[in-house]
Amino acid sequence: MGIYKRLSISQKQIVWAWGLLAIPIVFYVVVRFYPTANAILLSFQEWNLLGSRNWTGFDNYVKLFSDPTFWKVFGNTFLYLILGTPSSLLLAFVIAFHLDKLRFMHGTIRALYFLPFMTSAVAMAWVWRWFYQPVPIGVFNNTLATFGIPQIPFLNSTTFALPSILAPAIWAGLGFQVIIFMAGLRAIPQTYYEAARIDGISAWETLTEITIPLLKPTIVFLVVFSSIGFLRIFDQVFNMTTNDPGGPLNSTKPLVLMIYDTAFNSFDMGYAAAQTVVLFTVLLVVSLLQLRVMRDK
Amino acid sequence: MTTVSLNNLVKSYGDTQVLHGINLDIQSGEFVVLVGPSGCGKSTTLRMIAGLEEISAGDIRIGGDVVNDMEPKERNIAMVFQNYAIYPHMTVRKNIGFGLRTSKLSKDEKDARINEVSGILELTDLLDRKPNQLSGGQRQRVAIGRAMVRDPAAFLFDEPLSNLDAQLRTQMRLEIKKLHQRVGNTIIFVTHDQVEAMTMADRIVIMKDGHIQQVGTPFEVFYEPANIFVAQFIGAPSMNMLNGIVKGETIALDNGTSVQVPTTKLSENQQVAVGLRPDALLVQEGEGLFSGEVSVIEPLGTDTLAYVKVGEKEVIAKASGRTPPAVGDTVNLHAAPEAIHLFDAHTGEAIR
Numbered sequence A: 001m002g003i004y005k006r007l008s009i010s011q012k013q014i015v016w017a018w019g020l021l022a023i024p025i026v027f028y029v030v031v032r033f034y035p036t037a038n039a040i041l042l043s044f045q046e047w048n049l050l051g052s053r054n055w056t057g058f059d060n061y062v063k064l065f066s067d068p069t070f071w072k073v074f075g076n077t078f079l080y081l082i083l084g085t086p087s088s089l090l091l092a093f094v095i096a097f098h099l100d101k102l103r104f105m106h107g108t109i110r111a112l113y114f115l116p117f118m119t120s121a122v123a124m125a126w127v128w129r130w131f132y133q134p135v136p137i138g139v140f141n142n143t144l145a146t147f148g149i150p151q152i153p154f155l156n157s158t159t160f161a162l163p164s165i166l167a168p169a170i171w172a173g174l175g176f177q178v179i180i181f182m183a184g185l186r187a188i189p190q191t192y193y194e195a196a197r198i199d200g201i202s203a204w205e206t207l208t209e210i211t212i213p214l215l216k217p218t219i220v221f222l223v224v225f226s227s228i229g230f231l232r233i234f235d236q237v238f239n240m241t242t243n244d245p246g247g248p249l250n251s252t253k254p255l256v257l258m259i260y261d262t263a264f265n266s267f268d269m270g271y272a273a274a275q276t277v278v279l280f281t282v283l284l285v286v287s288l289l290q291l292r293v294m295r296d297k
Numbered sequence B: 001m002t003t004v005s006l007n008n009l010v011k012s013y014g015d016t017q018v019l020h021g022i023n024l025d026i027q028s029g030e031f032v033v034l035v036g037p038s039g040c041g042k043s044t045t046l047r048m049i050a051g052l053e054e055i056s057a058g059d060i061r062i063g064g065d066v067v068n069d070m071e072p073k074e075r076n077i078a079m080v081f082q083n084y085a086i087y088p089h090m091t092v093r094k095n096i097g098f099g100l101r102t103s104k105l106s107k108d109e110k111d112a113r114i115n116e117v118s119g120i121l122e123l124t125d126l127l128d129r130k131p132n133q134l135s136g137g138q139r140q141r142v143a144i145g146r147a148m149v150r151d152p153a154a155f156l157f158d159e160p161l162s163n164l165d166a167q168l169r170t171q172m173r174l175e176i177k178k179l180h181q182r183v184g185n186t187i188i189f190v191t192h193d194q195v196e197a198m199t200m201a202d203r204i205v206i207m208k209d210g211h212i213q214q215v216g217t218p219f220e221v222f223y224e225p226a227n228i229f230v231a232q233f234i235g236a237p238s239m240n241m242l243n244g245i246v247k248g249e250t251i252a253l254d255n256g257t258s259v260q261v262p263t264t265k266l267s268e269n270q271q272v273a274v275g276l277r278p279d280a281l282l283v284q285e286g287e288g289l290f291s292g293e294v295s296v297i298e299p300l301g302t303d304t305l306a307y308v309k310v311g312e313k314e315v316i317a318k319a320s321g322r323t324p325p326a327v328g329d330t331v332n333l334h335a336a337p338e339a340i341h342l343f344d345a346h347t348g349e350a351i352r
Helices: A002-006 A009-042 A059-065 A068-099 A106-118 A121-131 A139-146 A161-186 A190-198 A203-214 A216-231 A235-240 A255-264 A269-294 B042-050 B092-098 B107-120 B136-148 B166-183 B194-200 B218-223 B228-233
Strands: B004-013 B016-026 B031-035 B057-062 B077-080 B154-158 B186-191 B203-208 B211-216 B240-247 B250-253 B258-260 B271-276 B282-284 B290-299 B303-310 B313-320 B330-334 B340-344
Touching: A009 A269, A059 A269, A068 A106, A068 A161, A068 A216, A068 A255, A068 A269, A106 A161, A121 A139, A121 A161, A121 A235, A161 A216, A161 A235, A190 A203, A190 B077, A203 A216, A216 A269, A235 A255, A255 A269, B004 B042, B016 B042, B016 B057, B016 B211, B031 B042, B031 B194, B042 B057, B042 B077, B042 B154, B042 B186, B042 B203, B077 B136, B092 B107, B092 B136, B107 B136, B107 B166, B136 B166, B166 B186, B166 B194, B186 B194, B194 B203, B194 B218, B203 B218, B203 B228, B211 B218, B211 B228, B228 B240, B228 B271, B228 B340, B240 B258, B240 B313, B250 B271, B290 B313, B303 B330, B313 B330
Parallel strands: B031 B186, B031 B203, B077 B154, B154 B186, B282 B313
Antiparallel strands: B004 B016, B004 B057, B203 B211, B240 B250, B240 B271, B250 B258, B271 B340, B282 B330, B290 B303, B290 B330, B303 B313
């Protein structure tokens, strides 16, 4: 203990900090960084999970980029992102903005919005799948029938299936986004609004000139967070289209589902790894782009 | 120019009344300071004038018109907040110009106004900075600039100096006073600091528990306080207050001594409070009003404050700064007859 005793207080603090950090660092290296590196390696190889791993160079990538299914799936993934992120954020903001002004039953309503976030995605997907069934089972089609509107083949149409699957995914994340938005709104000092009232600024200008600019850090966080969520969508799709995962005709298949299929149905681990690397790159690029675009100048 | 008048102004939150009928007439161009301890209703009064709080009863007139049901922007007032309320994401120029958003002036006229105001407030070099690059005093000036740029009928200040350090507060106090002398708008200023009230106001309104205690010039509230509360609130250190009973020509004080005062307005056996400002109670040679032992001294440079035990009670007196008494000394305390304030012990009202 002689060496330790001779250290200054700040040196001792550093020793303890590194000592405590060592555990998560080792953990992360073993369960995150090593498999990541291994997956990148695997994407240049061929492996069926049991046999030996053979080098194939860029074959997996060449195969991937010339595979029309991949481009369909790639498009789907971006569709989930492009439809999901703005609509969920807009919806969450509108709810949070009005809920913030509400005193009556405030806690109850907030809890109602948060409930789906705590619910199992699988259970939720099955309930929504049931909602989408044709007459006389599905709630939505029954309602449409009551008003004499033609049936919508929600999950059986290549047009409607993707938005139909997206809806419960948006709904599930809404509670979380509402809570974060409300925290952001609460952090804006009331006097900013009072000053604006005295200056006669309209409600719309107050929103666009004061509230939204001051909410920017919150918005950046939610955009990045929810984009990552939508790019990695899987549970809802898999559970709502179990008969033909990602169907009909691959119209709802996201990248994660394709990876799952390739790896655990075709046992083409090298090809799956190449897809994973592409997904990883997309996530990285999208997140960095968003952070760069929305960073303070 | 604009007068502001409050007529029987009442504010209630549910069953709790916090302002109990305020009456106040503010002249055009006057600098009025509302002062009182926290919870006295001064900020509520100001916010009602601004239109940020509903009026429960009574009315407010600005320039002769009842404004009770007008939106804040229709009242043609501007307000400066304690936390400045300047927008962190806008430059100084945009912050100042924000007050002109709704005005019908042309772009050039607006720019001219912004430049004029920033010139007066010495903000010209800072116009393109963001608030986080400014000092506390500069932020305060931006907030004042945003208020000035609209050329409002009246300025409302809600404790604008509370977030500044002592030195800056003294400086801004002077700047606001100079600004008032220069632009001459009506100013209603809320503070809990009696020094700010004394130094800046044309007239001071002292409030407590939702009632006005006294309205008067700094001279009046200091030398002719209306009641015990005003006497002790204004002036630092606080006025010495000794209870006593009128006995013939003298008042027998409960510290065992007695003072001789003109008793024409007093009745025999009336319970009174005798008030003496520490400034007017001097440690001097020779037979005085009281004598007692010094328990603590506080040197202030020019003067020394001496805490003197007179009978059972301690009073604060002023002694010389150069030759202060020592702790344990027995000193004589003198006061001029006109420096003695008399109050009714039951009602607290001044007896004059």
